[in-house]
Structures are given as structure tokens and as C-alpha cells.
Amino acid sequence: MNLQDLLKKIEEKTYTVGIIGLGYVGLPLMYTFHKEGMPVLGFDIDKSKVSNIQSGTPYIKHLGQEMMQSLSQSDRCAATTDFSRLTEADAVLLCVPTPLNQYREPDMSYVISTTETVAHHLREGQLVILESTTYPGTTEEVMIPLLEKHSGLIAGIDFYVAYSPEREDPGNPNFNTAKIPKVVGGHGEDALQLAQALYDTAIVQTVPVSDTKTAEAVKITENVFRAVNIALVNELKVVYAKMGIDVHEVLDAADTKPFGFMKFTPGPGLGGHCIPIDPFYLTWKAREFQENTRFIELAGEINTHMPQYVVEQTTKALNTHKKAVNGSKVLLVGLAYKPNVDDMRESPTFELFHLLEELGADIAYYDPYIPTIPPTREHAHYTGKQSIEWNQETVAGFDAVLISTDHSDIDYAQLAEWSDCIIDTRNAMKSVTPKNGQHIFKA
Ligand SMILES: NC(=O)c1ccc[n+]([C@@H]2O[C@H](COP(=O)([O-])OP(=O)(O)OC[C@H]3O[C@@H](n4cnc5c(N)ncnc54)[C@H](O)[C@@H]3O)[C@@H](O)[C@H]2O)c1
Structure with a gap:
């Protein structure tokens, strides 16, 4: 199937979106495509997540009952632990963990093992997109060689590859997956066009960048920015406390400046899967x-x-x-x-x-x-x-x-x-x- 046919499939909403890793990122992403009329197919190694989707039982509290029921009752949605069904998907989006190992270095084992699985089922015309947060270079240096090696196909010719970081902010009532602009970098122009067309069906805006490593750097930059600024206000908190000044009062007042200041809030340390790690x-x-x-x-x-x-x-x-x-x-x-x-x-x-x-x-x-x-x-x-x-x-x-x-x-x-x-x-x-x-x- 050529690029035009694939684009037409997206437009007609007959293009099946496969999502691997149905956690905090993958589950709402699957729902977002499904809500816009796309067929979705979720994969996870965790059987309980798959059976919860099948039965409509919430397993991430803030995502609620409605999302789970609409997925479980739909004939356009399936969840499975059977990765041979990857061939049914037109696009495969990887939303697996990217933690640090015991030496605080990137633990790429989830990305590598999932990519190998995808590679074993890869077929011509498929679009593979990594959404996990990672260092610049991962898609080109880690994923593409594995996909090519195990499938015998060539990226950019036989199949398409892109990177699009997930910017989900779980629990944020103002921004769900559909409302957060999506940065996309393609391995070549065709991959970018296809990935953009896919996200355009469900996400408010897509932001194309030159290549996959630029897209990877965008996400890391956003999280470095947060980590550094949180550290700054944490340091100010300690200093001001000694001076008898309430840092929160200072930050609230500083935040009235209409330009050149962005408020960050101090706390007991950093948490979550992103800011302390990425x-x-x-x-x-x-x-x-x-x-x-x-x-x-x-x-x-x-x-x-x-x-x-x-x-x-x-x-x-x-x-x-x-x-x-x-x-x-x-x-x-x-x-x-x-x-x-x-x-x-x-x-x-x-x-x-x-x-x-x-x-x-x-x-x-x-x-x-x-x-x-x-x-x-x-x-x-x-x-x-x-x-x-x-x-x-x-x-x-x-x-x-x-x-x-x-x-x-x-x-x-x-x-x-x-x-x-x-x-x-x-x-x-x-x-x-x-x-x-x-x-x-x-x-
Ligand atoms: N949680 C967030 O707020 C957030 C925001 C932006 C980006 N991210 C990034 O998104 C990625 C996923 O994060 P998350 O919070 O959704 O993680 P998560 O742990 O909630 O979900 C990951 C899912 O992947 C599954 N999984 C693990 N190995 C697998 C494999 N080999 N095959 C299939 N499924 C597998 C796990 O069972 C789990 O359900 C990470 O790179 C993270 O940094 C997370």
C-alpha cells in the first residue's frame, strides 16, 4: 500500500491504531483515537490491564469509569496480550516505561524488548512511533536498527518510523491527551506526513520538527526546564525560610508580573515517572x-x-x-x-x-x-x-x-x-x- 492509500485510510478512519503499553500514557492515548472514530488495538504484557479494559473496570483512578466503559463496549476497540495481532495494526505506538537503572543510567530494556517484538511482526507500510521519553538518538540508533535487523525491511522504504513525545499530565483537568499539541519528528518526509496525518485526526495540533532526534530533545528539554526551575524554588524556599520570608507569598506576588516570570512551586522533593528521571x-x-x-x-x-x-x-x-x-x-x-x-x-x-x-x-x-x-x-x-x-x-x-x-x-x-x-x-x-x-x- 502506498503513502496516498495509507493517508486515505486515515482520512476514512479505517486505519487501525495499535498501542503498546496501556499505562498512564497508553490508555488515554488509545481512548483519544477511539473517541475520534479510529479502530484501536491495545497491547500489554500485564494481563490484568487487558482484562480490565475488556470488562470496563477502571485501573487508573483519575481516568474514571466512562472511558473504560466506552472502550469495553466498543466493537472498534480490543485489548490483548497476543502480540501476533500486531500485524492487524496500521500504526504501532510504543508507550512503554523508560526508567533509570540502579546506576541512574537509562534502562532501555522495555524499549528494546518491545521494539524486537514489533520487528518480528512488522509488515510493509506499517508506521512505528515511539512515544516514550528518551534521549536524543534513540529512534535512529536503537529502534530502527532493531526493526530492520529482525524484519529484513528498510525504514523509510518498506515501513515508516517517527518519534512523538507524550506530554500527558495525569490528573490535569484542563489538558487531556487530545488538547495537548503533539510534537512529531519523522524518519524522512513520508513518515512525518503519515504520523502527522494520524495525530491530526485526534489531537488539537501537531508540531512537526526536522527529525526524530529533535523531537526527542524537545521532550527532554521540557522536563529539564521543570527539574531546574523546581530546584531553584526549592533552594529559594530554604534561604527565605531562614530570613523569615514566606516563599509562597514571594512566588504569588512575583507571579503577578505579566511577562518574564513563570511560577514553579516548591515541595518535599521531586516525584513521578518523568521529572526526577528524564x-x-x-x-x-x-x-x-x-x-x-x-x-x-x-x-x-x-x-x-x-x-x-x-x-x-x-x-x-x-x-x-x-x-x-x-x-x-x-x-x-x-x-x-x-x-x-x-x-x-x-x-x-x-x-x-x-x-x-x-x-x-x-x-x-x-x-x-x-x-x-x-x-x-x-x-x-x-x-x-x-x-x-x-x-x-x-x-x-x-x-x-x-x-x-x-x-x-x-x-x-x-x-x-x-x-x-x-x-x-x-x-x-x-x-x-x-x-x-x-x-x-x-x-
Ligand atoms: N506518566 C506520565 O505522566 C508521562 C507523561 C509523559 C511521558 N511519559 C512517558 O511515557 C512512557 C510510559 O509511561 P507511563 O507512565 O505510561 O508508564 P506505565 O508504567 O504507566 O505504563 C507502561 C505500560 O507498559 C507495559 N509494558 C512494559 N513492558 C512492556 C512490553 N514489553 N510490552 C508491552 N507492554 C509493556 C506495562 O505493563 C505498563 O502497562 C515513559 O517513557 C514515560 O516517561 C509518562
Whole structure:
């Protein structure tokens, strides 16, 4: 099938979009294409995700029931663990994890194994797009050689390859997948045209760039920008606190400047699958060019120190109440890495757990989004731990309450009624005036 025929198929919405990796990125992406009338076919090695899609059972809380039901009830949607069905897809979009390994270097194993699987089923005319965040050069240097080697086909002649970073912001009520412009870089003009035509069916705007490595660099740049700016406000928070200045008041006032300033918010450290990790993909790649990424390293240093700073503030808070950390009961409020989602990957709350326990504190947590801590590779010993019940008797039984994530459905005024010692890393208590003898510490 030639390019014109493929473009026509997209236009007629008979072009099947295959998505590999049905997590925080892949699931809403599949839904976005499906909503616009495209046939979709989801793949995952995780059987439970596949059966949840088939039965319409939500497995990512903020995405809700409606999305799952519309997918499960549709004859244009299927989910499977059978990768031989990849041949049914016209495009194959890869949304698999790109974590760091134990040496904080890119762990490309998911991208490599998925690409190999795709390569074994690759057929002429297929479009393969990597959406996972990665270092510039991945598509050209890692993916294309594997696709060509295992299929015997040639990229740009027999099949098409593109890179388009996912910019999903889970839980953001203003921007879902369809509303976020999509940057696209193609391996050649035809691949770019095809990928653009595909995204144009479902996404508000596509932004073409010269090639795949430029598109890869765009995503990394966005996340480096966030990591560096978050580190900056975290540093300012520490300095201003010593000067008796409230950093949040400063940032809110600075944010009234209509140009030249963008507000970032300090917190207990960096969390999530992206910001603490992605910048180090560039750090690693830069070494190949004998270059250092000093801003990224410094930002990493400041951000990873934040939980330690919060623990120091917690120690001081308990001290004000003539209590030691050792033996104190401390409640951590919010386990997710950001408000209103159930995603706890890289959450700094785990580090707070760990550091405070090391000092002898007795720790519990409350998170309405994470009633029980599921199994994780990094925090296996917390598996099965349960969120406390949110009531006065339980909360008042803690010597200190440390707010690490400001979920919006928590009643912070009520919390102020229940606890005399609150350490607030998110400015969640901003509208609460402390009572006599009560201390609300900003950390
Ligand atoms: N979560 C975000 O907010 C976000 C935002 C932008 C970009 N990204 C990037 O998108 C990519 C995916 O992130 P995510 O948050 O969706 O991850 P996720 O862990 O939620 O989902 C990944 C899915 O891939 C599946 N998977 C793993 N190996 C597989 C394989 N070999 N074959 C098929 N499926 C496989 C997993 O079972 C899982 O369901 C990452 O590169 C991430 O950096 C994430």
C-alpha cells in the first residue's frame, strides 16, 4: 500500500491504531483515537490491564469509569496480550516505561524488548512511533536498527518510523491527551506526513520538527526546564525560610508580573515517572559527546536533598512540642507524588517514610487515592501497608502531621482542628490561622 492509500485510510478512519503499553500514557492515548472514530488495538504484557479494559473496570483512578466503559463496549476497540495481532495494526505506538537503572543510567530494556517484538511482526507500510521519553538518538540508533535487523525491511522504504513525545499530565483537568499539541519528528518526509496525518485526526495540533532526534530533545528539554526551575524554588524556599520570608507569598506576588516570570512551586522533593528521571537520560547521552550537564546535576542534587530538609523541619517542629523524633508518631498525608492522582512512582513521601523511620519515628500515612500500598520494586517492605482512617480520634493520636501531597479533597481546616503540630510542605494550610498553642510549620 502506498503513502496516498495509507493517508486515505486515515482520512476514512479505517486505519487501525495499535498501542503498546496501556499505562498512564497508553490508555488515554488509545481512548483519544477511539473517541475520534479510529479502530484501536491495545497491547500489554500485564494481563490484568487487558482484562480490565475488556470488562470496563477502571485501573487508573483519575481516568474514571466512562472511558473504560466506552472502550469495553466498543466493537472498534480490543485489548490483548497476543502480540501476533500486531500485524492487524496500521500504526504501532510504543508507550512503554523508560526508567533509570540502579546506576541512574537509562534502562532501555522495555524499549528494546518491545521494539524486537514489533520487528518480528512488522509488515510493509506499517508506521512505528515511539512515544516514550528518551534521549536524543534513540529512534535512529536503537529502534530502527532493531526493526530492520529482525524484519529484513528498510525504514523509510518498506515501513515508516517517527518519534512523538507524550506530554500527558495525569490528573490535569484542563489538558487531556487530545488538547495537548503533539510534537512529531519523522524518519524522512513520508513518515512525518503519515504520523502527522494520524495525530491530526485526534489531537488539537501537531508540531512537526526536522527529525526524530529533535523531537526527542524537545521532550527532554521540557522536563529539564521543570527539574531546574523546581530546584531553584526549592533552594529559594530554604534561604527565605531562614530570613523569615514566606516563599509562597514571594512566588504569588512575583507571579503577578505579566511577562518574564513563570511560577514553579516548591515541595518535599521531586516525584513521578518523568521529572526526577528524564533529565538524566540527557546527562548520560551528553557524556558520549564529552559534555557535562551541570544544571541537571545541580538540580538533581538540590531536589534529592529536599526530603532531608523536610525531616530537619519535622525534627524542629516536634522539638517545639518538647518531643523527640525517636518514638514520636508521625502521620504522612499524601503518598501520591502529586495531588489528585493515585501515581506514587518516585514519590518523595517514600523517602520521608524511610528517613523518619530511620530516626525511630512511628510512621503511618493517609491517602484517599492509595488505600493500600501496592507491590513496588523499590519499596517492597511497604507493600500492603494501609492508609489510616480519616477521623478526629485517629489523626489526633499522632504527635505530628506532615503534609507531603496536597490532594484537594482533604479538609485542611478540619485537620487544623485535629492536630496541634502540622508540617506543611505544600502550602496546603495557607488559609488556616493557627490556634493558641498550635504550630503550623512550613517546610
Ligand atoms: N506518566 C506520565 O505522566 C508521562 C507523561 C509523559 C511521558 N511519559 C512517558 O511515557 C512512557 C510510559 O509511561 P507511563 O507512565 O505510561 O508508564 P506505565 O508504567 O504507566 O505504563 C507502561 C505500560 O507498559 C507495559 N509494558 C512494559 N513492558 C512492556 C512490553 N514489553 N510490552 C508491552 N507492554 C509493556 C506495562 O505493563 C505498563 O502497562 C515513559 O517513557 C514515560 O516517561 C509518562
